[in-house]
Amino acid sequence: MSTIEARADGTRVVSTIAELRGLVAAERRGGASVAFVPTMGALHDGHLALVARARELADLVIVSIFVNPLQFGPGEDLDRYPRTLDADVAALAPLGVEFVFAPSTGEMYPDGPSSTRVVAGEVGGLYEGASRPGHFDGMLTVVAKLLHIVAPDVVVFGQKDAQQVFLVRRMVHDLDLPLEVEVVPTVREPDGLALSSRNRFLGAAERSTALVLSEALAAAADAASDGVDEALAEAVAAFGDHDGAELDYFVIVDPGTFLPVAADASGPALALVAARVGATRLIDNRPIELG
Numbered sequence: 001m002s003t004i005e006a007r008a009d010g011t012r013v014v015s016t017i018a019e020l021r022g023l024v025a026a027e028r029r030g031g032a033s034v035a036f037v038p039t040m041g042a043l044h045d046g047h048l049a050l051v052a053r054a055r056e057l058a059d060l061v062i063v064s065i066f067v068n069p070l071q072f073g074p075g076e077d078l079d080r081y082p083r084t085l086d087a088d089v090a091a092l093a094p095l096g097v098e099f100v101f102a103p104s105t106g107e108m109y110p111d112g113p114s115s116t117r118v119v120a121g122e123v124g125g126l127y128e129g130a131s132r133p134g135h136f137d138g139m140l141t142v143v144a145k146l147l148h149i150v151a152p153d154v155v156v157f158g159q160k161d162a163q164q165v166f167l168v169r170r171m172v173h174d175l176d177l178p179l180e181v182e183v184v185p186t187v188r189e190p191d192g193l194a195l196s197s198r199n200r201f202l203g204a205a206e207r208s209t210a211l212v213l214s215e216a217l218a219a220a221a222d223a224a225s226d227g228v229d230e231a232l233a234e235a236v237a238a239f240g241d242h243d244g245a246e247l248d249y250f251v252i253v254d255p256g257t258f259l260p261v262a263a264d265a266s267g268p269a270l271a272l273v274a275a276r277v278g279a280t281r282l283i284d285n286r287p288i289e290l291g
């Protein structure tokens with residue numbers, strides 16, 4: 001039985017590495033350039049903004065949908081992570097995506113979890129990495145695998161996952177991967193909530209509580225001209241207004257190093273926040289200008 005399913009509108013779902021490589025090689029022989037968007041599925045308008053950007057950048061657009069077990073820790077939400085392949089393919093087809101690469105876990109890790117890993121280093125152990133040990137090694141390992149499988153000219157990521165973007169850019173630089181990294185701004189709901197596959201888990205009250213993340217970032221941005229301590233104080237104070245949100249971290253980092261800025265820092269910086277709303281862990285970030 002073929003593992004390639006032809007869709008009437010031209011989007012093909014491919015589930016094996018060998019078949020995807022064959023299809024991409026054939027397109028390459030015809031001179032096509034390739035843009036690649038890695039995702040874990042449960043697609044929303046944030047993902048689709050990445051795909052629309054990819055469509056502008058290359059002849060061929062490939063989207064992967066793979067919930068990578070390597071980047072989930074024990075007790076995290078791997079089992080309950082939403083899997084909605086049919087709806088995802090239906091959302092991608094109108095955007096003119098040629099191939100959806102949706103491998104099984106066995107296809108990606110035929111020998112079980114790979115023992116060879118890409119190591120994210122010091123920044124990989126901070127913020128998201130401190131709360132989710134091993135997360136970034138697992139993320140970089142699957143991204144490296146996918147980049148070797150797809151071999152794109154450009155890979156597109158969302159600014160929503162700022163630490164991921166920093167680490168992927170550094171991996172591409174450190175390992176001399178021959179491709180460009182394109183970053184798309186965070187897509188938000190009209191009220192400021194960053195779109196996330198995990199938002200679907202929020203009940204009505206939690207959905208309103210979840211606004212605390214973007215409100216804390218806005219409070220930090222407003223206070224940033226008064227300095228780092230003031231910005232942090234205002235951000236933490238925003239959490240005082242919302243019962244039911246448990247702050248994990250709020251930090252202001254140097255975009256160049258991704259390390260926390262000094263107390264007397266000035267100029268462009270990035271504010272990062274993570275919080276638990278009910279059982280759902282959410283992250284967000286925003287550029288700020290320190291005075």
Ligand code: AMP
Nearest residue numbers: 039040041046157158160161186187195
């Ligand atoms: P995920 O499926 O959560 O692994 O995300 C796949 C890609 O979509 C990553 O590059 C994310 O940063 C990006 N992404 C997720 N949410 C958003 C959003 N609200 N705006 C822009 N990009 C996003």
